[in-house]
Amino acid sequence: MAETSAAAQPIGKTIQAPDKIPIVLIVNGDEAQLRVAPWTTLLDALRDHLDLTGTKKGCDHGQCGACTVLVDGRRVNSCLTLAVMKDGSHVTTIEGLAVNGVLHPLQQAFIDHDALQCGYCTPGQICSAVGLMAEGKAKTADEIRELMSGNICRCGAYPNIVAAIQQAMDAS
Amino acid sequence: MINFQYLRANDVADAVRQIAAAPTAKFIAGGTNLIDLMKEDVERPTRLIDISRLPLDKIEETADGGLRIGALVPNSDLAYHPLVEQRYPLLASAILAGASQQLRNMASTGGNLLQRTRCSYFYDTATPCNKREPGSGCSAINGVNRMHAILGTSDTCIATHPSDMCVALAILESKVHAAGAGGERSIEFADFHRLPGNTPQLDTNLRPDEIITAIELPAQGFAANYTYLKIRDRLSYAFALVSVAAGLELEGDTIKEARLALGGVAHKPWRDKAAEAALRGQVANQANFTHAAGLLLGDAKGFAHNAFKISLARRAIVRALTQASQGTPQSQSNKKIR
Numbered sequence: 267m268a269e270t271s272a273a274a275q276p277i278g279k280t281i282q283a284p285d286k287i288p289i290v291l292i293v294n295g296d297e298a299q300l301r302v303a304p305w306t307t308l309l310d311a312l313r314d315h316l317d318l319t320g321t322k323k324g325c326d327h328g329q330c331g332a333c334t335v336l337v338d339g340r341r342v343n344s345c346l347t348l349a350v351m352k353d354g355s356h357v358t359t360i361e362g363l364a365v366n367g368v369l370h371p372l373q374q375a376f377i378d379h380d381a382l383q384c385g386y387c388t389p390g391q392i393c394s395a396v397g398l399m400a401e402g403k404a405k406t407a408d409e410i411r412e413l414m415s416g417n418i419c420r421c422g423a424y425p426n427i428v429a430a431i432q433q434a435m436d437a438s
Numbered sequence: 439m440i441n442f443q444y445l446r447a448n449d450v451a452d453a454v455r456q457i458a459a460a461p462t463a464k465f466i467a468g469g470t471n472l473i474d475l476m477k478e479d480v481e482r483p484t485r486l487i488d489i490s491r492l493p494l495d496k497i498e499e500t501a502d503g504g505l506r507i508g509a510l511v512p513n514s515d516l517a518y519h520p521l522v523e524q525r526y527p528l529l530a531s532a533i534l535a536g537a538s539q540q541l542r543n544m545a546s547t548g549g550n551l552l553q554r555t556r557c558s559y560f561y562d563t564a565t566p567c568n569k570r571e572p573g574s575g576c577s578a579i580n581g582v583n584r585m586h587a588i589l590g591t592s593d594t595c596i597a598t599h600p601s602d603m604c605v606a607l608a609i610l611e612s613k614v615h616a617a618g619a620g621g622e623r624s625i626e627f628a629d630f631h632r633l634p635g636n637t638p639q640l641d642t643n644l645r646p647d648e649i650i651t652a653i654e655l656p657a658q659g660f661a662a663n664y665t666y667l668k669i670r671d672r673l674s675y676a677f678a679l680v681s682v683a684a685g686l687e688l689e690g691d692t693i694k695e696a697r698l699a700l701g702g703v704a705h706k707p708w709r710d711k712a713a714e715a716a717l718r719g720q721v722a723n724q725a726n727f728t729h730a731a732g733l734l735l736g737d738a739k740g741f742a743h744n745a746f747k748i749s750l751a752r753r754a755i756v757r758a759l760t761q762a763s764q765g766t767p768q769s770q771s772n773k774k775i776r
Contacts, residue, residue, distance in 0.1 A: 284441075284442075284443045284444065287444065303441075304441075304442055304443065304444035304486065305439045305440070305441060305442060305476075307473070326477065327474050327477065327478075328470060328474060328540075328541060331538065331540060334540055340514075340543045341539065341540050341543060342540050342543055342544050343470070343540045343541065343544065346469055346470050346473045346474060346541075346544065347469065347473075347544070348444075348466070348469060348473065348486075350444055350488075351466070351469070351488055351490055394539075394540065397539070397540075397543075398539070401514075401518075401539070403518065406771070408771045408772045409771045411674070411771075412674055412770065412771040413539050413771075414539075415538055415539075415673075415674035415675040416537075416538020416539055416540045416541065416675060417538075
């Protein structure tokens with residue numbers, strides 16, 4: 267049909283689909299060899315290529331923080347990070363925080379303070395809080411709130427999240 | 439997201455060569471804005487040239503007592519650098535007023551200058567936007583324009599520049615160093631961003647084949663009397679309705695030097711030298727601050743939903759100059775405005 271062939275015409279310039287690019291990520295201490303398309307985000311690489319679905323996709327635009335992971339020790343939004351750009355990096359996700367079955371102090375503190383309801387934002391909240399503690403810039407509740415503002419909790423568990431982080435900070 | 443090719447640049451010269459050879463390519467560093475815009479189909483580069491591994495990540499003192507900041511220094515590293523905290527606390531404060539810590543960890547210094555407006559019509563590819571599609575029209579002028587500009591607008595665009603950091607860089611009289619096919623040059627910060635005029639698709643005067651290599655700060659950092667006051671719809675992680683960067687040099691209660699710029703009100707950080715000149719030599723008091731605010735806002739023009747920004751800006755300027763003159767800069771964690 268004429269309409270079909272017209273619709274099949276390329277719109278503007280076509281680009282050659284690039285081959286998948288081999289990269290290495292050290293995820294939670296284990297080396298992972300991947301072949302990713304240039305447009306594969308770190309979030310999608312973790313969830314869809316490595317089956318590490320603890321890291322959540324919320325907004326996919328860097329606004330909610332559910333995708334927060336640590337790259338070379340710094341918290342970032344994995345949804346706005348291209349996996350190919352992090353070739354050779356160390357990535358820590360929620361799955362990598364417990365050691366030999368013992369929860370990370372922040373994981374335990376979130377349980378102790380009931381710092382969640384639905385739990386969807388929790389992996390991002392905890393990874394963000396790990397980054398926050400490593401940065402060492404937050405001392406007061408005000409500073410914790412400000413430096414955790416990139417993590418949204420639609421259940422509104424904020425008071426307990428701040429209390430949980432304070433507990434982990436006091437214990438460290 | 440659209441499909442694209444991915445290449446790495448080996449050095450600055452290689453980056454310049456690569457961008458000159460591929461007009462539909464874009465550089466990527468932090469990617470915080472570009473990836474978002476690509477997911478929204480607003481930016482459609484056919485190739486990304488990864489500059490994130492170039493050696494532009496140093497903060498160095500210059501011979502004249504200033505600071506040279508590599509274009510790839512992450513926003514968070516810049517805000518927390520000891521020399522920035524000591525000598526340019528205004529810059530640190532402005533950076534920490536913007537985005538989230540995750541984004542600041544990713545975003546580069548050069549990229550902060552090049553971020554695009556957050557005008558909702560620019561992001562919405564179903565609506566006309568002269569910045570996204572030149573000649574298609576501006577949906578904001580007669581649309582929902584609460585977040586939009588009140589100064590320096592044109593009948594083709596009323597978008598604002600979203601950066602907080604750039605408002606501080608404007609009053610610090612920094613310079614932008616760039617490299618391109620035609621060699622290296624430095625651009626006065628005031629000349630870096632542009633007003634929309636008839637070409638709102640152009641945010642800056644950086645040429646398509648140029649790459650930002652560094653930002654240079656002069657020695658004067660107004661470390662004793664400064665503030666960055668940001669007014670927004672929620673206490674953190676929101677773009678400014680109005681923000682004010684102020685820096686004063688005082689002799690007793692007399693103003694020797696004054697610097698004043700606004701964010702959230704124009705297509706570029708809005709610095710007004712006439713308002714600054716009116717403060718010079720005057721006593722630091724509310725009457726003189728109010729007079730300067732009136733000068734700065736003399737040509738301000740509101741639209742259907744953002745006329746409130748004019749009086750908000752006037753009060754924010756007076757408050758910011760008061761904070762600066764008293765040496766009590768706005769805290770970016772305790773948001774109570776004093």
